[in-house]
Amino acid sequence: MTLRTIPREVILGLVIIALCGVIAARFPNFVRPSNLLSVATDTAPLIMLALGQFAVIVTRCIDLSVAANLALTGMICALLNVAMPGFPMGLMLPLALVVGAGLGAINGVLVWKVGIPPIVVTLGTMTVFRGIIFLLSGGSWVNAHEMSASFTQFPRIPVLGIELLAWIAVIAVLGVYLLVTRTALGRAFYAVGGNPHAAVYTGIDVGRTQFLAFVLSGALAGMTGYLWVARYAVAYVEIANGFELDVVAACVIGGVAIAGGAGSVGGVVLGALFLGVIKNALPVVNISPFWQLAISGTAIIIAVALNARSNRPKGRIILKKAEHSHEPV
Amino acid sequence: MTQTDQSRGAALRVLELDGIVKTFPGVKALDGVNLSLRAGEVTALVGENGAGKSTIVKILTGIYQPDGGEILLDGASIRFPDADAAARAGVTAIHQETVLFEELTVAENIFIGHAPRGRFGMIDWAAMRKRATEILRSIGAEIDAEVKLADLGIASRHLVAIARALSVDARVVIMDEPTAALSHKEIEELFALVDMLKSQGKAILFISHKFDEIFRLADRYTVFRDGQFVGEGKIGDVTHDDLVKMMVGRAVDQVFPKRSPVIGAPVLTVAGYSHPTEFEDINFTLRSGEILGFYGLVGAGRSEFMQSLIGITKPSKGVVRIDDRVRVIRSPAAAIDEGIVYVPEDRGKQGAITQLPIFQNVTLPSLGKTSRHGFTRMAEEFALARTYCERLDLRAASLDTTVGSLSGGNQQKVVIAKWLATQPRVIILDEPTKGIDIGSKAAVHDFMAELAGAGLAVIMVSSEIPEILGMSDRVIVMREGRIVAELEGDEMSPEVLVRHAAGIEEQLEAAQ
């Protein structure tokens, strides 16, 4: 087996394990199960956003508005909680999902019905959503003491010793996995991204499929928005600012082709975990805070470069002898 | 025709088009054309490049909406808002361009859009694989249903496209130049398939520029010219020449240009050229004034080898001599500097930049000639482009229209013009007449002859035996990445070519 024939998910998994090993060498506590679990839980928001982004990128689009969507939906939930502390928590999550999906649908409609390139649409809505948060909140923060205890406690409810936030992420992963591997819509994501022209010929509505990917991305972002605000017990205009780039980076590290049509749920989850480990480890390991940015940048570049090496297009095999030895040189 | 004949004909007519009009910005692609397809019959649609054949296919499959006219299915007016609607109405097509998905498996390519469902409406992968394998086997294609499409060659991809068309239970099957990328053996299998579909009572529309195929398969014909309906009838009622006349509006002699080659000094010598997976031990010499044919079944590795000559892939061994001097060519740009140009086979991907206007495509490899101090000069560009486009009888509204809006054949002419404009010493033409109409084909052939006459060295890769035999001074046959024969003069006959290309000769030798 050469580097190229190993599935990228395995490589990425090994890289993450190696990374944990390196960190453990300096700081053994990092690899305590409880800490690893907490790292995974901290990464849950990134995983959920990356799942939505994955669907969007696979359809040959990109959603730069996810972080703004998260912030806006989170603010709406927080303001609702302040206005009606009695609002049942069981409904808050579905509500966030619907609000987020609605915001995603705005992106989707602009891409589908108006035909504006996705990066332009979401670059625009990204700033518009942030602006709307400012208008809604008047620019002020919603703080912990203004939120009801049940609101902030929700993502932390332990189920089998693991926070609900992590369980929700697990459900999202499974849901998206089933969606993209076992449903017509999920396969249409790949078809549309792989060859939009051909998708039209096969009767797939390209615009509608992309629209639905945006709705999915929006729904996941919205849901994460509530969980984020509840977890950090604060809502303000700038939460998760710049997070969209982390989300895109997680996808690409996970092997999602930025040109669409290729990628896997497993890869995305690992890509997100890779970033999660780095972001959580740096404050822990004794590294000067001023080095953190450069290190995470380098890590992204190396991960992507490794990933690309394992994915080089092979030449065609025409010669019979080459076919049997099957070892591209 | 008798009364009963007519009424029987009407009963058989599954699909009818009446007065279809379709305009694109600047072009009237279809101007009130009629077409009728009958159950259990093959209707051939013929016409020059740009006559509107593919446009009619797209209208029949719901990809384009007609601006006027009516589609009648079993006598009732119907609209196909999208491809899915057409498929549900029982109309399926093999399109001129392969419309498939590289990252998906063969099975999925065949079934995407109508995959078998299992529990909870989830896709039933097992059933899908099983049925895909069945369909592939039924058309004689030995393709694993589970491999990714990206791992298949062009011919196999085409077979997958055919399998896809058969995966829906259709009453009307449309084939837009289905044999363009297939080799001899696969074409025979396709013909058998068409016969079988016919016997199942399906109505078939068959589009091709190859007249032997048309006369072999079709029961009826319909002719379009410049978006207009010219005529239709039974194939038995017309001759080859009649059909050509209807199509082109004049007679075209099928004879290849007579040449009296003056063969000069060796220009290009290839020795021991090898690549790890694509080809091995290629040796030949090309002389000025010569047309050297490269024959082989589709997938024999001719294109790959030619591409390594211009520096797209790196060979692992071997040398190239130009005028007896060893040269290492690392990129197409270097090849052009050496006077070697390659007209690629895949015009959409490698040949033309479809979004740019014709004149910019033509001048792209010759920008040095049409510019001064690195600044482009529009007037010179137009002049250069016009010279070569008009020589090849290009049909286009203006030199400023984008290549993408041209018909397939006209795009091919732009690509050839683009390479000729560099005024090379060696020109490699990879399937130069693939998909172009009979009149334009003759123009390309004439031009090739003229180039050779002027002392150029020409390599022509082709999978069409008549073309190879009609044009080449010498033929090299390739099989599985190796040269298996080099034929000259009387040795060059269709039987010999096929035997070498298919490996029968080798087997015989081995047996002895």
Added chain:
Amino acid sequence: MTEPRRAPRTIPDRLTSPLRRNLLGWESLLLIVGIAIFILNAFASPYFLSAWSLSDATFNFTEKAMIAFAMALLIVAGEIDLSVASIIALASTAMGAAATAGAGTPVLVLIGLGTGLLCGAFNGTLVTRLGLPSIVVTIGTMSLFRGISYIVLGDGAYRGYPTSFQWFGQGYVFWVISFEFVLFAVLAVIFGLLLHKTNFGRAVYAVGNNPTAALFSGIRVARVKMTLFLLTGLMSGVAAICLTARLGSTRPSIALGMELEVVTMVVLGGVSILGGAGSIPGVVIAAFVLGLVTFGLGLLNVPGIVMSIFTGALLIGVIALPRLIAKWRR
């Protein structure tokens, strides 16, 4: 040959004149929007129509526009560079370190440009040699370049720039015409010529539309892309010089978030984000439009975040409008 071939038909050069096409093009639409905004601004604020106000307003876009020109070429060629703001940070840090060590203005300028080129070369190498997607590479280098600034500067700052250096950011060439504005205008012309009138520009369009066909046509695709990354790095260096001179100090957080504003400017200017299409005049007009919008709203003391609603809506609106009109007509 039995029959003479039909005489070839003459194909006209073009059906619509370039002038007419431009009049109906994106740039005209944008120009109308720009003029409308100018008039609105003049009505909305009594302070707007003053030479010094307008001169101050140009600082809102000149530095971004310089990068946007190079970025436009890069995007036309089908690539993108999200690390430009971080290149500014790194170039500014390098200049700051040199200034602290006592370097004079000419050396500082060379260092700023050189750092920009180096960063561009780094991006370009990763993209062209390793074949990595540029959007991802530059998300990584965006952290890396700024990260190096943080490593060097930490919580400190560089201040000691020579007075003559400050001219690049604060100097005026003539009355209210600042040096930055002159530079902006000169660069606009240079980049316009480069993209629209040279063989290199033609290669950029070819690469952006179909890199494979461009390669087969003898264009050295990797070299074209590398040149564009170098150019983008260089222009980031130029912007770093202007910005540093204007601020008179360097901290690692300099120019934070500017990359998205640059991309917004390029896209608003009608450059197709998918590559292959776009023009420099469009980017120039977009620079003015964005500058006018932010300055005009600033005069009304609209908070920046609310301004961003306007710029976001403008971006979507200006691109949506022609498409909607075309749809509605049909």
Added chain:
Amino acid sequence: KEMRIALVVKALGIGFFEAANKGAEEAAKDLGDVKIIYTGPTDTTAEGQIEVLNSLIAQKVDAIAVTANDTDALVPTLKKAMQRGITVISWDSGVAPAGREMQLNPSSTELIGKMLIKMAADNMPDGGDVAVLSASSTATNQNNWIAAMKSDMGNYPDINLVTTVYGDDLADKSYREAKGLIEKYPNLKAIIAPTSVGIVAAAKAVTDAGKIGEINVTGLGLPSEMAAYVENGASKSFAIWNPIDLGYAATEIAYNLAKGTAKAEPGAKIPMGRLGEVTLDENTEGAMADPFVYDKSNIEQFKDIF
């Protein structure tokens, strides 16, 4: 003609500055003929502030009172403002002397530094490890306070400052940094966060980690934002000066300087309305008041005010 005074803050939407705006409006009402323009960028960048300042200069406001994201970067722009006859003062986070007429410190830097370490020390009789969670590494005031605190640490030999981390005034980053501190230093006794964003994030992190009682969070915060954590015990005490007063004072000073009733020079005394007057030192800086400590005993009273 009414006087227009611009109150330029580091970023809009931060509770501390909103409170300062309240004070400025109060001063405007007292003074009668003053209009406050409350503005600032959206994120804490110098470039954003410069754009805002440019538009204020174009509007020919009478005075600008700014709290700077960057000590030096604003200087050229503010110089231009002064050249065009605009009164410029800085408050809270200062501007280098060349770019303003005077600087109003909320309190004296030494006092704040002393207060920070004292609040931590008061709750750790046996000494131990403390860590600092700051805002962005470029914030002038943070850096000065931390420096002042460090120089006072000689008085607490049992206390060991293990590290300084930066949360960039982002809630989630501060939270992560705080969590990192808790993980990394098992013997940590206190987190000192001289920033209103960081202190809340640190208190939340301590609460979530179940370390209430083990780790005390202290520093500078707003009663409204900290009330929940004082109640649950994550923070025993924290300090702040009254931001309302700060906005009030800055406005009064800017008014007096613009009117010409006072002059900003070393040793000058400038009236601040109901707050008395401020005396400028040789750097033309002055301190408004001592910081005020909040704990269980008084938090109820202030949490609804600011």
